[in-house]
Amino acid sequence: MQELRCNLSDAIEGVCIGVQSNPKPSIKPFLRWAGSKRQQLSRLVQFWKPSHQRYIEPFAGSACLFFEIAPAQAILGDNNDSLIEVYRAVRDQPDRLFDRLCRIRRNAETYYRWRAKSPASLDAETRVVRFLFLNRNCFNGIFRTNLKGEFNVPIGTKQGAYFTRTDLRECSDQLQKTKLVAGDFTRTLKHVRAGDFVYLDPPFAVTSRRMFREYGTKSFDTTDVPRLAASLAQIDQCGAEFLVSYADCTEARTLAKRWNAVKFPIRRHVAGFFGDRRYAYEWLVSNSCLPQQLNKAR
Numbered sequence: 606m607q608e609l610r611c612n613l614s615d616a617i618e619g620v621c622i623g624v625q626s627n628p629k630p631s632i633k634p635f636l637r638w639a640g641s642k643r644q645q646l647s648r649l650v651q652f653w654k655p656s657h658q659r660y661i662e663p664f665a666g667s668a669c670l671f672f673e674i675a676p677a678q679a680i681l682g683d684n685n686d687s688l689i690e691v692y693r694a695v696r697d698q699p700d701r702l703f704d705r706l707c708r709i710r711r712n713a714e715t716y717y718r719w720r721a722k723s724p725a726s727l728d729a730e731t732r733v734v735r736f737l738f739l740n741r742n743c744f745n746g747i748f749r750t751n752l753k754g755e756f757n758v759p760i761g762t763k764q765g766a767y768f769t770r771t772d773l774r775e776c777s778d779q780l781q782k783t784k785l786v787a788g789d790f791t792r793t794l795k796h797v798r799a800g801d802f803v804y805l806d807p808p809f810a811v812t813s814r815r816m817f818r819e820y821g822t823k824s825f826d827t828t829d830v831p832r833l834a835a836s837l838a839q840i841d842q843c844g845a846e847f848l849v850s851y852a853d854c855t856e857a858r859t860l861a862k863r864w865n866a867v868k869f870p871i872r873r874h875v876a877g878f879f880g881d882r883r884y885a886y887e888w889l890v891s892n893s894c895l896p897q898q899l900n901k902a903r
């Protein structure tokens with residue numbers, strides 16, 4: 606499989622060959638999420654076709670591609686139960702959540718007080734408000750828990766603006782058209798049928814490197830790669846199309862050999878620490894033809 610080659614400094618500016626801006630106005634995701642593919646949307650959207658019947662994303666995170674495309678029908682899944690609870694609540698009551706979030710003071714004392722609350726001791730709505738508050742104020746949007754399942758990310762160094770009420774209502778409207786599934790990716794993939802488009806963006810589990818585990822203790826790891834590979838074959842067999850994002854590594858190259866694939870440089874925020882920011886390669890692997898712009902650049 607050939608590789609997409611482009612100048613690293615061009616890629617840094619996001620002007621690598623094959624990258625086009627998406628003219629359609631997008632919905633702004635309401636979560637910050639480690640591993641979000643926000644920087645790569647212009648590449649990813651090229652794989653979505655109007656003929657696709659439904660959009661399915663089994664490793665949803667902040668679901669930035671889903672909000673960018675705003676499909677008429679979709680399924681989002683994630684094995685982070687709290688995250689799916691948040692999506693359900695935003696779908697059902699964006700205004701109440703927005704009002705409550707805006708009433709919470711944004712300082713270190715309040716942050717650590719909310720972080721110390723046990724989610725199990727809170728009612729469902731307060732649990733979601735806590736999740737949103739911690740997500741918007743924690744370090745780099747990381748979701749990390751200790752072995753007891755307690756969220757343990759420190760407060761962020763910068764205070765970014767919250768989403769607006771309109772942003773949250775737009776997300777809510779989009780989620781009305783979406784089925785939400787809590788659980789392992791295979792649970793979401795059971796719903797796939799011919800004509801669907803499936804975007805899979807698992808945590809990058811790499812045998813040769815110690816990865817920072819941002820998504821909790823039961824997160825996807827290298828032992829799950831064969832299950833992922835088998836799922837891709839099933840999606841293909843049933844007549845749906847898939848797109849996988851994966852870090853450049855032996856596992857990704859094995860997946861890439863079997864399907865259409867391109868590799869490109871991206872700016873990676875390793876473990877979220879400023880001194881460790883560097884450039885890395887990522888693969889896009891798909892069973893459909895590569896979009897013309899990406900294909901031309903290979």
Ligand SMILES: C[S@@+](CC[C@H](N)C(=O)[O-])C[C@H]1O[C@@H](n2cnc3c(N)ncnc32)[C@H](O)[C@@H]1O
Nearest residue numbers: 640641642664666667668669684789790806825
């Ligand atoms: C790289 S993030 C996805 C980022 C997303 N594409 C975005 O734009 O924000 C990977 C997600 O997979 C979820 N995850 C980890 N292991 C999983 C599994 N076995 N099944 C389903 N989801 C899983 C994590 O909770 C995390 O939200």
